[in-house]
Amino acid sequence: MPTPELRCPTCAAELERFWSFCSNCGRRLEWRDATKETGAECYYCRWVVSDSFSYCPWCGRDIRDRDSSPEPLKAPKGFKYQRRCRWGCGGGVMYPMRSCPWCGRPQQWRYRDRFQNVCPHCNRGVDDWMEVCPWCGEDATGRDLIHQALRRVRQRLVVARIKAWNYRVLLRPGVSGVTHRTPKVIEIERRYVTGKRRRDEISWNMLTGLILHELGHSYLYHHWSFTLTGRFRRAFGEVRKAYRVADSKWVDFERRGVTTTLPNFVTAYAATHPQEDFAETFRFYVARRGRLRELFAEFGRKRKGVPVFEKFLVLHDFIRSLRGWK
Numbered sequence: 001m002p003t004p005e006l007r008c009p010t011c012a013a014e015l016e017r018f019w020s021f022c023s024n025c026g027r028r029l030e031w032r033d034a035t036k037e038t039g040a041e042c043y044y045c046r047w048v049v050s051d052s053f054s055y056c057p058w059c060g061r062d063i064r065d066r067d068s069s070p071e072p073l074k075a076p077k078g079f080k081y082q083r084r085c086r087w088g089c090g091g092g093v094m095y096p097m098r099s100c101p102w103c104g105r106p107q108q109w110r111y112r113d114r115f116q117n118v119c120p121h122c123n124r125g126v127d128d129w130m131e132v133c134p135w136c137g138e139d140a141t142g143r144d145l146i147h148q149a150l151r152r153v154r155q156r157l158v159v160a161r162i163k164a165w166n167y168r169v170l171l172r173p174g175v176s177g178v179t180h181r182t183p184k185v186i187e188i189e190r191r192y193v194t195g196k197r198r199r200d201e202i203s204w205n206m207l208t209g210l211i212l213h214e215l216g217h218s219y220l221y222h223h224w225s226f227t228l229t230g231r232f233r234r235a236f237g238e239v240r241k242a243y244r245v246a247d248s249k250w251v252d253f254e255r256r257g258v259t260t261t262l263p264n265f266v267t268a269y270a271a272t273h274p275q276e277d278f279a280e281t282f283r284f285y286v287a288r289r290g291r292l293r294e295l296f297a298e299f300g301r302k303r304k305g306v307p308v309f310e311k312f313l314v315l316h317d318f319i320r321s322l323r324g325w326k
């Protein structure tokens with residue numbers, strides 16, 4: 001039987017059955033036995049259960065009574081068998097049950113097959129477009145955890161007069177980066193925030209720098225035709241090699257100063273690839289609020305070559321041209 005289209009009663013966004021929260025507005029959901037399929041609801045959480053269950057698979061509480069099956073079953077009426085309980089009690093469980101209805105022990109599911117990524121709060125599956133985690137009800141993007149850095153980034157972009165381009169920052173496991181396929185999605189490695197590293201002043205600076213660097217990639221993908229212009233190509237070179245940035249050199253992003261070793265690049269990391277060169281130029285430009293005179297004075301002191309000045313001028317003029325300035 002095909003599932004009828006499910007929509008949130010508050011905001012009408014699409015839902016999947018047995019989500020705990022609407023992923024759009026965050027409304028708490030309740031999945032009752034509306035169609036009288038099983039004739040039973042959990043006494044505690046009111047979600048649909050079977051009379052034969054010993055535990056509520058949704059809230060995990062003990063609901064055993066005289067109708068409960070003495071033996072674990074595969075799938076009582078109203079429920080599908082998808083696999084056996086991971087603890088070996090012999091009973092069957094159905095996605096996305098949180099607990100085994102027979103032995104009450106917690107169940108895990110392979111969310112990676114069904115979702116684009118995982119929630120930074122509960123590690124269950126979420127998609128990139130989701131605002132609220134359908135499982136734990138927290139911010140599915142993780143932006144709440146890097147609020148300070150994001151606010152600083154937004155302020156800097158405004159001061160540098162860069163028009164917003166609807167980028168979306170997501171805190172995810174793995175690496176930080178942006179791919180050409182989804183140029184507005186900026187993934188930030190969550191280890192920097194939820195890992196052992198303390199969230200002190202230095203790491204907020206590092207995070208702000210890392211986000212600005214990744215925004216540089218996103219900005220360039222968003223304005224890809226800019227890379228076709230002769231002036232861009234002369235300044236930055238050929239950017240058309242498809243690749244994903246590996247941020248093993250993330251420590252670089254904590255540096256606020258300009259390196260003195262490579263005269264033709266703003267930082268050592270910028271020398272690794274033309275796209276990194278642009279992203280580092282972007283990061284410095286925005287972090288220094290677009291104040292070229294100050295930057296150029298510093299470049300002079302650090303004996304930067306003419307190519308570095310030109311890179312910043314190319315970016316500066318491009319930003320101004322988008323705003324219709326002369």
Ligand SMILES: [Zn+2]
Pocket residue numbers: 008009010011012013022023024025026027
């Ligand atoms: Zn909703």
Ligand SMILES: [Zn+2]
Pocket residue numbers: 042043044045046047056057058059060061
């Ligand atoms: Zn329950």
Ligand SMILES: [Zn+2]
Pocket residue numbers: 085086087088089090091100101102103104105
């Ligand atoms: Zn079990």
Ligand SMILES: [Zn+2]
Pocket residue numbers: 119120121122123124133134135136137138
């Ligand atoms: Zn969650």
